[in-house]
Amino acid sequence: MPSGVAARLAVRYADVAQVLSDSRFSRDLNGSAAPRFLPGFDFMAYNLGLLVNLEGERHQRLRGFVTKAFSRGRMDRWRPRIHQLVDDLITDFVSQGSPADFVSRFADPLAGIAMAEILGIPPESGAELRAGAGALASFAAGEGEAAREQAAAYAQRVQEIVRHVEKSPGEGLISELIRVRDETAGLSESEVCDLALMMIIAGHTPAGILTRAAVTVLADPDLYRFFGGSTGLSSAADELLRCHSVALSNVRVATEDVDLPSGTIRKGEAVLASIEAANHDAQVYPTPLSCRLSRDAEASTERHLAFGRGPHYCLGAHLARLQIEAAFSGLARRLPTLRLDVDPDDIKWGALMRSPEKLPVVW
Numbered sequence: 001m002p003s004g005v006a007a008r009l010a011v012r013y014a015d016v017a018q019v020l021s022d023s024r025f026s027r028d029l030n031g032s033a034a035p036r037f038l039p040g041f042d043f044m045a046y047n048l049g050l051l052v053n054l055e056g057e058r059h060q061r062l063r064g065f066v067t068k069a070f071s072r073g074r075m076d077r078w079r080p081r082i083h084q085l086v087d088d089l090i091t092d093f094v095s096q097g098s099p100a101d102f103v104s105r106f107a108d109p110l111a112g113i114a115m116a117e118i119l120g121i122p123p124e125s126g127a128e129l130r131a132g133a134g135a136l137a138s139f140a141a142g143e144g145e146a147a148r149e150q151a152a153a154y155a156q157r158v159q160e161i162v163r164h165v166e167k168s169p170g171e172g173l174i175s176e177l178i179r180v181r182d183e184t185a186g187l188s189e190s191e192v193c194d195l196a197l198m199m200i201i202a203g204h205t206p207a208g209i210l211t212r213a214a215v216t217v218l219a220d221p222d223l224y225r226f227f228g229g230s231t232g233l234s235s236a237a238d239e240l241l242r243c244h245s246v247a248l249s250n251v252r253v254a255t256e257d258v259d260l261p262s263g264t265i266r267k268g269e270a271v272l273a274s275i276e277a278a279n280h281d282a283q284v285y286p287t288p289l290s291c292r293l294s295r296d297a298e299a300s301t302e303r304h305l306a307f308g309r310g311p312h313y314c315l316g317a318h319l320a321r322l323q324i325e326a327a328f329s330g331l332a333r334r335l336p337t338l339r340l341d342v343d344p345d346d347i348k349w350g351a352l353m354r355s356p357e358k359l360p361v362v363w
């Protein structure tokens with residue numbers, strides 16, 4: 001890893017699925033001797049309370065406060081609003097004229113506004129936090145002191161936003177968490193901020209996946225046309241997720257010797273589980289590199305691991321699927337001639353989530 005600490009890399013579907021779901025692999029890396037991904041400083045000191053880095057009772061307790069807000073039922077209620085948001089963004093796209101940047105004009109605002117509305121914060125704060133998430137990304141990629149300071153400022157800004165919601169509570173998730181804190185003492189002040197921060201960082205993820213997927217979908221008229229139809233859209237979104245998931249899941253450490261299908265991991269060893277490799281394992285997905293939008297409907301197909309598996313399974317999975325499906329079906333219906341305005345070889349890919357920084361499109 002960049003820290004110089006050795007880690008095992010799990011790449012087979014069966015190994016990755018086990019690393020993610022077996023409780024003998026821990027995400028709690030708070031001990032000073034725990035393996036570090038980055039060199040030079042203690043990353044964990046900055047995000048001790050982030051849900052994805054917790055394990056056991058505390059993890060389950062905190063996860064319990066936010067699970068309902070992202071359930072399938074709740075997301076079904078958000079469905080009309082997400083479709084409306086897609087429609088509004090396309091209208092804006094069209095009114096500003098072709099060519100346009102898919103990232104800044106469509107994917108980023110879609111993920112950011114959706115998350116801001118679910119959290120119950122003003123869209124301007126959503127936009128500001130969206131921009132700030134880049135600071136956290138550089139921070140996570142270890143780009144020096146300035147990035148670290150930006151990240152600390154970002155966490156501070158999230159605290160201010162929580163205080164602002166406190167003054168005029170509404171229906172959003174942050175208000176719900178504040179009510180839990182005040183009415184049942186079930187959450188502490190810092191836990192509310194940590195949960196909000198986790199949601200804001202994670203809530204931005206669909207933008208990157210959507211843009212990566214757009215490179216494939218807009219370059220292939222058959223794929224794009226598929227989204228103009230009315231059946232199989234949710235399975236098609238899942239195939240895009242399989243093809244375009246990039247996550248190396250966060251570092252885990254073995255708390256005892258564990259036998260994986262491909263070998264033994266010793267107690268104390270760090271493991272990185274490559275979701276991307278697992279989702280392209282040819283033993284599980286024949287012709288893994290081709291994006292077949294009806295693949296998910298094939299009876300033998302294993303569930304992809306884009307959202308992880310086990311206790312840390314992505315809370316935003318229904319929301320992310322909904323955004324991907326709504327985005328491509330809205331675009332294919334209203335802008336059937338939409339296509340890339342860049343040679344895929346000339347696209348500049350961002351470092352952390354490996355999605356294009358800009359994606360010029362025309363229609």
Ligand code: HEM
Pocket residue numbers: 020051052053063070198199202203204205206209245247249250275305306307308309311312313314315316317319320321
């Ligand atoms: C396409 C978009 C997304 C992808 C590919 C994705 C992927 C993942 C993955 C792989 C994990 C597990 C990490 C691990 O086990 O180490 C995860 C966890 C998580 N995701 Fe997502 N995610 C996406 C969107 C979202 C959204 C929109 C939210 C907003 C609510 C979200 C919230 C979370 C949270 C809170 C966790 C931590 C859960 C826990 O530790 O209990 N994600 N995500």
